[in-house]
Amino acid sequence: MASVSFKDIQKTFGKVKVIQGISFDIADGEFVVLVGPSGCGKSTLLRMLAGLEEISGGEIAIDGKVVNDLESKDRDIAMVFQSYALYPHMTVGENMAFSLRLRNAEKDLMSQRVAKAAKILNLDALLERYPRELSGGQRQRVAMGRAIVRDPKVFLFDEPLSNLDAKLRVAMRAEIKALHQRLKTTTVYVTHDQIEAMTMADRIVVMHDGIVEQIGTPLELYDRPVNLFVAQFIGSPAMNVVEGMARQVDGVCQVEAQGSLWPVPPGANAPDNTPVHYGIRPGDISLADPGHGVPARVVVVEPTGAETELLVQVGESQLVVTVHGRVDVGPDDEVGLVVDAKRAHLFDRASGRRMG
Ligand SMILES: Nc1ncnc2c1ncn2[C@@H]1O[C@H](COP(=O)(O)OP(=O)(O)OP(=O)(O)O)[C@@H](O)[C@H]1O
Ligand SMILES: [Mg+2]
Secondary structure, rough: OOOOEEEEEEEEOOOOOOEEEEEEEEEEEEEOEEEOOOOOOHHHHHHHHHHOOOOOEEEEEEOOOOOOOOHHHHEEEEEOOOOOOOOOOHHHHHHHHHHHHHOOOOHHHHHHHHHHHHHOOOHHHHOOOHHHHOOOHHHHHHHHHHHHHHOOOEEEEEOOOOOOHHHHHHEEEEEEEHHHHHHEEEEEEEEEOOOHHHHOEEEEEEEEEEEEEEEEEEEHHHHHHOEEEHHOOOOOOOOEEEEEEEEEEEEEEEEEEEEEEEOOOOOOOOOOOOOOEEEEEEEEEEEEEEOOOOEEEEEEEOOOOOOEEEEEEEEEEEEEEEOOOOOOOOOEEEEEEEEEEHHOOEOOOOOEEEOO
16 A cells, blocks of 8 residues: 655646646545546546656655656556456456466465455456456456456556446446455546546546646535636536626625626625626525526426426526426426525636635
8 A cells, every 4th residue: 555646747748748737645545536628637647657658747756755767567556447458368367367477476376366356356256257258347347356466556547437338337336436445555546427536536636737626525626616617527417607797785795697696605705896707506506486586497307307407598598407306397487596505606707716
């Protein structure tokens, strides 16, 4: 097990700087999830940590020891990719033992480790099979098995579940989490999946254009995004954002947007006439009869069973509203929107930064 530290990490490909000074620490045993738009540098950061990509600037340390010049094979890191290529001519057992065989491990140790990993991953009965005789989820487990047998200091996962169908993803997500609870190996995990990030991470790192926008626990990021980018990136469906102006009404700050006044949370305050972005999550708005709250018109109603998602028109803006259970409104109906003021967010329009 090990801690990891990134200090002012830079990466340039040719003339293009794709990582622009990233610093953060990962504690021993921590499960950290990297998220961010495609091309923001997640895989590059993982590959630099694994030693598969040269570091252009800064320092990466594992357990306090700088590894910049250490070869990949000496870093004691195991990586599981999205396209986990198993060796087709080797059985499950041989696939799992392969990395140890490369390291000339003793036969006993090898079979011990493989047996242990197979037990953890429920692959005992499949050790003699070939990859082509396995389901997608079983193959993915073998790929994880190959990483586990090495008993590495750090596990790296780069979108390991994105090739699996929805049901299998949920199952594998639980398995990876259980695995981490059992082995407590420091883990860095890249995903595009909001639910994966929210449910698996001790902390989430939100990246954007080669920098870190925010690091925090899933709920910290969800409840108090530091800027508009994080606010709109974390959460699904995404936070509603409307452009508006701060107004001081009888000493209370509100936001005027799309012809209505919107309440802001206690603690958020902006001088009169400050251009702002007003943010409110779909689940923090409730429906009321017309005449209450902000007037809106229903555009689309999408029942998903437990919840109903509505698209509503407010002035020129369209907002998503999620309500628990069913609703008895339909397209073109007039409704009122009641905002849970303490769960609203206020951002400075010029800088995008959170206010309050
Ligand atoms: N070998 C390379 N040569 C040149 N540019 C590269 C190379 N590898 C990556 N890049 C560029 O670096 C940037 C970051 O790529 P990276 O693969 O780290 O993104 P990512 O966040 O993992 O994206 P995705 O979510 O699509 O996997 C991209 O703009 C990419 O085009
Ligand atoms: Mg990637």
